Amino acid sequence: MLFSNALIGLREGLEAVLVVSILVAFLVRTERRRALPLVWAGVGVAVALSVGLGAVLTYTAATLSFEAQEAFGGIASIIAVAFVTGMIFWMRRAGRTLAAQLRGQLDEALQLGPVAVATVAFLAVAREGLETAVFFFSSVQSAGGGTVLPLVGFLIGITISILLGWLLYAGAIKVNLSKFFTVTGVLLVFVAAGVFAYGVHDLQEASLLPGLHALAFDVSEYVPPNSWYGALLKGIFNFSPQTTVLEAVVWGGYVVIVLALFLRPHRGAARPVQTRTGDAK
Amino acid sequence: MTTNARTLLPALGAILLAAGCAGQPAGDAPGAITVDASDDACTLSATSAPAGTIRFDITNKGSQVTEFYLYGEGDRIISEVENIGPGLNRQLVAEVPQGGKYTTACKPGMRGDGIRGDFTVTGTAAAQGGAAAQAVTDYKRYVDEQADELKARTTQFIAAVKAGDVAQAKQLYAQARIPWERIEPVAESFGDLDPRMDGREADLEPGQQFTGFHRLEKDLWVTGPQPDTPAIADQLLADVDQLVAQTRTVELTPSGAANGAKELLDEVATGKVTGEEEIFSHTDLWDFKANVDGARQVVTALRPVLTEKDPKLVATLDEKFAAVDALLARYQVGDGYRLYTELTQEQVKELAAAVDALSEPLSKTAGVVAR
Numbered sequence: 001m002l003f004s005n006a007l008i009g010l011r012e013g014l015e016a017v018l019v020v021s022i023l024v025a026f027l028v029r030t031e032r033r034r035a036l037p038l039v040w041a042g043v044g045v046a047v048a049l050s051v052g053l054g055a056v057l058t059y060t061a062a063t064l065s066f067e068a069q070e071a072f073g074g075i076a077s078i079i080a081v082a083f084v085t086g087m088i089f090w091m092r093r094a095g096r097t098l099a100a101q102l103r104g105q106l107d108e109a110l111q112l113g114p115v116a117v118a119t120v121a122f123l124a125v126a127r128e129g130l131e132t133a134v135f136f137f138s139s140v141q142s143a144g145g146g147t148v149l150p151l152v153g154f155l156i157g158i159t160i161s162i163l164l165g166w167l168l169y170a171g172a173i174k175v176n177l178s179k180f181f182t183v184t185g186v187l188l189v190f191v192a193a194g195v196f197a198y199g200v201h202d203l204q205e206a207s208l209l210p211g212l213h214a215l216a217f218d219v220s221e222y223v224p225p226n227s228w229y230g231a232l233l234k235g236i237f238n239f240s241p242q243t244t245v246l247e248a249v250v251w252g253g254y255v256v257i258v259l260a261l262f263l264r265p266h267r268g269a270a271r272p273v274q275t276r277t278g279d280a281k
Numbered sequence: 282m283t284t285n286a287r288t289l290l291p292a293l294g295a296i297l298l299a300a301g302c303a304g305q306p307a308g309d310a311p312g313a314i315t316v317d318a319s320d321d322a323c324t325l326s327a328t329s330a331p332a333g334t335i336r337f338d339i340t341n342k343g344s345q346v347t348e349f350y351l352y353g354e355g356d357r358i359i360s361e362v363e364n365i366g367p368g369l370n371r372q373l374v375a376e377v378p379q380g381g382k383y384t385t386a387c388k389p390g391m392r393g394d395g396i397r398g399d400f401t402v403t404g405t406a407a408a409q410g411g412a413a414a415q416a417v418t419d420y421k422r423y424v425d426e427q428a429d430e431l432k433a434r435t436t437q438f439i440a441a442v443k444a445g446d447v448a449q450a451k452q453l454y455a456q457a458r459i460p461w462e463r464i465e466p467v468a469e470s471f472g473d474l475d476p477r478m479d480g481r482e483a484d485l486e487p488g489q490q491f492t493g494f495h496r497l498e499k500d501l502w503v504t505g506p507q508p509d510t511p512a513i514a515d516q517l518l519a520d521v522d523q524l525v526a527q528t529r530t531v532e533l534t535p536s537g538a539a540n541g542a543k544e545l546l547d548e549v550a551t552g553k554v555t556g557e558e559e560i561f562s563h564t565d566l567w568d569f570k571a572n573v574d575g576a577r578q579v580v581t582a583l584r585p586v587l588t589e590k591d592p593k594l595v596a597t598l599d600e601k602f603a604a605v606d607a608l609l610a611r612y613q614v615g616d617g618y619r620l621y622t623e624l625t626q627e628q629v630k631e632l633a634a635a636v637d638a639l640s641e642p643l644s645k646t647a648g649v650v651a652r
Contacts, residue, residue, distance in 0.1 A: 004346045005366035012364075065376060066360035131364065138369045150368045205358050213356055220392035226346050241392065 002153040005139065007231040009157020012132040014235030016043075017165030018191060019084065019124035022184050023117070025172035026091060029180060038114050042121030046129050054133025058141070070206035073127065077199025080123035084192040085258060087120055091181050091188075092262055127195070161235065185262055193254040194238025197247040204244060216248035313372070316387070318365065319343040322396065323387030327530070329401035332380050333418065337373040341365045345390045351375045351400065352384040359383065363391070377402050412585040413535045413650070420538050420582035421531075424464050427575075428528040431460035435521045439514045442497055442506075451501050455564040455617060458494060462571035463578070464528070465548060466541030471527050478520045481557065493517055495561075502561040535583060539647035542579035545572040546640040554633045556621040566618035569632075570609055576643065577602055583650060591649045594642055601639035608635050 020043060027035050139150040172180055204212040220241035223230045233239035240247065313336035315326040320343035339349045344367050351359040351373070360375035377383070380402045386395035438457040441450035461468065461479070469475045476484075478493040485491055491499075492513055500510050552558035553569040580587070580598055587595045608631060612619040624632075 001344065001367040004344065005369070008346060008364050008366055065374070066358070134371075135364050135366065135369075138371050139366065142369050147368045150366045154366070205361070207357065212358070225391040 001147070001149045002156070004226060005150040005153030006157035006160070007226060007228060008135060009154040009159075010161050010228075011157070011231040011235040012128050012135070013158040013161025014164065014232070015128050015195075015238070016046075016125040017161045018168070018236060019080075019188075020121055021165035021169040022172070022188060023087070023121060023124075025169045025180070026184070027117075028173065029177060035114060035117050038118040039121040042118035042123075043125050045118075046122045046125035050126060050129030050133040051136075053130055054137050057134060058137040067206045067208075069130070070202045071208065072130065074199045074202030074206060074208070076123060076127045077195050077202065080120070080127055081192050081196040081199065081254075083116065083120045083123055084188055084195070086116070088185050088188050088192070088258065088262060091185050186259070189255060189258050189262060190237050192258070193251045194236075196254050197243070197251040198238040198240070200250050201240065201244065201247050204246065209246065211244055211246045214245045216243050216245045218242045313338040316340070316349060316385075317342055318347045318349060318387040318389065320345055320389045323349075323385070323398060325385060325398065325400070328385075328398060329403060330377075332377055332402050333414075335375045335377050335402070337375070337385075338370065339365055339373060339387075340370045341367050343367060343389050348388040348391050348395070349373055350384075350386045350388065350395065351377075352386065354382070356384075412589065416535055416582045416584075416586055417533050417538065420579055421533055423578050423582065424467050424528055424531075424533075427460040427464045428525045431457070431464075432521050432525050434460060435518060439518045442501070442514045443511050445506060447501055447506070450497075451562070454494075454498060454501065454562060455559075455567040458564075458568060459571040461494075462548075462568045463575035465572070465575065466544045467528060467531060467533075468524055469544075470531065471524060474520055474524055474527075478517060478524070481560070483557070483560070493520070495559075498559065498561045535586060535650045536647045538579045539583060539650050542576040542646065543640065543644045545576040546636060546643055548572050549636050550633065550640065554629060554636060556629075559621065563620040563622045564618070565621040566609065566612055570618065573602070573605055573609070573639075576639075580643075580646065583646065586650055587646060591645075594645060594649060597642045598639070598646075601635075601642060605632075605635045605639050608632055 020039065023039055024036065027033060027039065136151075136154060139154050143151045172184060175183065200209060201212075203209040218241065223233065223239075223241045225231070225234065225241060230241065243251075314330060316337050316339040317324040318339055318341050325337075335351075337349065337351070339347075339362065341347050346367065347365045348361060348363045349365065349371075350361045353359050359377060360373055362371050362373045365371045383400040383402055384397055385400045386397045388395035434453070434457040438450060438453040441453055465475075465479075468478075476493075479495065480489075480491070480493055481495050482491050482499065494517065496513050497510070497517065500506055500513075549569055549572045553565040553572065556563065556565050558568055559565045580595075580602070584595065587598075609618070612624070612628075
């Protein structure tokens with residue numbers, strides 16, 4: 001009971017913590033600490049919104065229709081992908097600028113506006129926040145009914161995810177900057193691809209997209225979702241052991257296109273920045 | 282990016298707003314179908330439900346995280362709830378307007394096809410006739426709420442009785458009966474439950490045991506706790522449980538509900554106004570008020586139907602309900618009411634007259650609804 005609920009906390013927590021910790025590490029490394037409050041504001045708003053809506057759904061006479069929930073999760077995921085993709089290329093460009101010793105022009109180079117910074121943080125947390133909040137409240141309710149184990153397990157899971165996020169952050173602070181950009185950039189590509197596929201899956205479940213039962217592969221025998229490694233894979237890369245064809249196509253397409261663009265040689269003229277969000281689609 | 286952010290944020294806000302507005306009354310899920318999900322079983326308290334809003338109350342009694350799905354034809358997901366941790370309880374609300382064959386599934390470990398079962402949805406939500414069907418749904422919700430309330434309050438009352446705390450039990454007695462009196466016509470429809478729970482000593486047939494609320498009333502107010510008082514108390518609580526379970530499955534009709542409202546007023550006229558119901562505790566006015574409130578709830582639920590068919594009747598009912606309320610309010614003492622024995626002959630007459638005046642138009646509602 002403790003373990004299973006801890007895995008849920010870990011998985012849901014990681015999905016948010018991962019992106020936020022990279023965002024924070026990036027802002028700290030590039031001496032943009034003054035943008036940090038925006039990150040925490042985005043996180044705070046998302047948490048408040050999720051917890052508020054979760055409490056309303058749990059304790060009052062309200063429910064969200066299934067389609068609305070899935071559509072919300074799905075659309076928020078896909079918007080999040082657009083933003084994270086923007087961030088990936090923003091980091092790439094910033095890395096190049098820094099490599100060229102143009103620290104003085106950093107602010108000019110970092111064109112990601114404050115609203116966008118807050119939005120990335122917001123989306124990273126809000127995406128799974130509602131589901132997590134509802135889960136949290138139901139475990140609180142069961143704690144009132146006598147079993148604290150689910151609540152304790154859930155909190156342990158969240159704590160571990162925050163710890164992992166912090167370790168990632170601490171590690172990111174140590175590596176040299178150009179390596180940091182490459183490593184976190186590549187990591188983010190896979191994270192975003194997972195979020196993209198997951199969002200597509202939500203929309204398939206909401207019947208907004210077809211092909212829910214056309215599975216590309218099913219490895220749930222080998223990677224059970226309720227195992228610790230299944231939870232980690234899901235938490236970090238949104239890996240689903242039962243992946244639909246559409247999910248696989250979206251995931252593969254995203255990784256191939258974005259990774260190629262991200263890793264293409266730096267030399268030559270700066271590529272047009274405006275096409276970035278277009279690549280995410 | 283900045284421009285994107287500015288356009289996207291309001292968009293997300295709109296999604297949230299739309300999501301928020303999709304909220305619908307659910308309460309504590311009265312009438313929900315309970316689902317016991319374990320690692321190797323998926324047990325539903327009912328495998329069929331009328332079309333419309335169907336609620337499932339899922340409890341994960343297994344050791345793995347589970348999910349619960351309701352599928353339509355071709356495994357189309359009607360509704361699902363994910364991430365039900367072991368020991369947790371989650372609710373699923375499904376909108377199913379069309380009758381037919383459906384499938385439920387629990388998925389312990391969140392994988393595979395899950396433990397499946399057939400689920401039948403009867404009728405079509407729209408075909409029942411909008412306003413009347415809605416009235417029944419609204420009233421059914423009220424009945425379910427009151428049944429839950431009855432259980433909660435009786436549990437407290439019984440606890441006090443069994444603890445031997447006579448003073449406390451006396452205080453809780455009339456409170457516990459309020460939800461009962463509000464939905465009495467529904468409760469009475471379950472055969473021998475009503476006489477066992479609410480039988481009066483004077484109405485007993487030879488050889489019948491005196492049990493239920495009024496037996497405890499006598500123990501508390503007249504004789505003091507008896508050797509079998511705890512057993513009687515336990516029986517009452519068990520009967521309440523059974524009653525709550527049976528109200529869940531009861532099928533109501535608009536005219537049936539309207540007839541029930543009339544019965545409630547008859548109850549007032551034959552029992553409460555005469556002081557016979559609570560012969561030991563004299564808390565008749567508590568019951569009186571509860572009966573009237575129960576009847577009013579029927580009218581409230583039926584209001585759209587009645588307004589359409591006979592607006593004048595609705596106006597009369599409002600007026601007569603208000604008159605009874607005003608009269609009752611005079612005898613209110615704190616949360617409760619004056620004891621029946623404290624009323625004068627004149628005051629009793631006055632109450633009886635007000636009830637009769639309300640009873641007359643109320644008796645017409647069933648006919649109007651069926652029209």
